[in-house]
Amino acid sequence: MCRHLGYLGPDVSVGELIGWGENSLLRQSWAPRDMRHGGTINADGFGVGWWGQDAFSRYRSQQPLWSDPVLRETLPQIRSGAVVAATRSATVGMPVQATACAPFTDRTWAFSHNGLVKGWPETLGPLAEQLPVTDLLQLEAPTDSAALWLLLQRALAEQGPEKALTTLVRAVDAAAPKSRLNFLLGDGRELWATTWDHSLSVLVDDDRAIVMSEPFDDDPGWQSVPDRHIVYARPGHLIITPLEMGA
Ligand code: GLN
Incomplete structure (x- = not known):
């Protein structure tokens, strides 16, 4: 399964954030600790998005995270207090x-999205x-995650993020049981995430x-999120709610 990271806090170097900790996102691209369901590495590309003064920027690549020069040449010079990044392990059959x-x-x-839509x-x-x-x-790529994003955008146009995510997880689980639906959503000020048959931790x-x-270090402040929950997080605030009883 892919690996994702959401960060909100003081401005940091985006490149350094990706390399933070002995189990950094960078390391998780080639040596993840908690791969489940048969994956081994996350080498099928990556993406990084960050919020600046008044705009969101993004860089994506199909190269492994460790081999793209952007990580050493560009991202270290970019500073942000709000970042979403992911390193991908393509599901079998997806490009x-x-x-x-x-x-x-x-x-x-x-x-x-970490996971897959069954069937x-x-x-x-x-x-x-x-x-x-x-x-x-306008589907960006013929993948389950790109299709989920289309569905989520529709839901976000009609309802708040927590309700939109909850509704989407339930609808996909009903249509495609045994799917793995760990979502991460951010707007630069707040983060939401779901666990549905995969690992997630919060600090x-x-x-x-x-x-x-996966936690990027052994800080005792990391909390493991139980399966089938939705997380709301921003500095000083953390709410973890069971998805099955959630809003
Ligand atoms: N199914 C998604 C993809 O192929 C996500 C893969 C994953 O989480 N490993 O892009």
């Missing part, structure tokens, strides 16, 4: 291309039928909120 890498974005929201694309068909054809024609104190598939 390796930059546009399949999270974060997906509409410039307000940044979205990442994709057939199982998602009934849900995708609700979408206008023009949306489907929140008064200054920062970090949500990550």
Whole structure:
């Protein structure tokens, strides 16, 4: 499964953030500790999104995180207090291309998915039928995650992030049981994440909120999020709610 990271806190070097800790996102791209369901490394591209003074920027690549020069030459010079990053292990049958890498974005929201939709694309068909054809024609990549992002954007247009994520997880689980749906969503000020058959940890104190598939170090402040929960995090605030009883 892919690995993702959401950060909110004091401005940091985006390149350094990716390399933070003995189990950094960078290290998780080639030596993750907690791969489940048969994956081994996360080498099928990566993406990094960050919020600056008044705009969101993103870089995505189909190269492994460790081999793209951007990590040494560009990202260390960029500073931000709000970052979403992900390193990808393509699900069998799904293409390796930059546009399949999270974060997906509409410039307000940044979205990442760890997992897979069981039986994709057939199982998602009934849900995708609700979408206008023009949306489907703009699908960035023929992958489950890109399709989930389309569905989530529709939901976000109608309801708040927590409700939109909860509704999407339930709808996909009903249409495609045994899917793995760890989502991460941010808008530069707040983070939301779900656990649905995969690992997630959070580290929140008064200054920062970090949500990550695996902790990047052994700080005792990391909390492991139980399965089937939704997380709301920003510096000084952490709420973890069971998804099955959630909003
Ligand atoms: N299924 C998604 C993809 O192929 C996510 C993969 C993952 O989490 N390993 O992009």
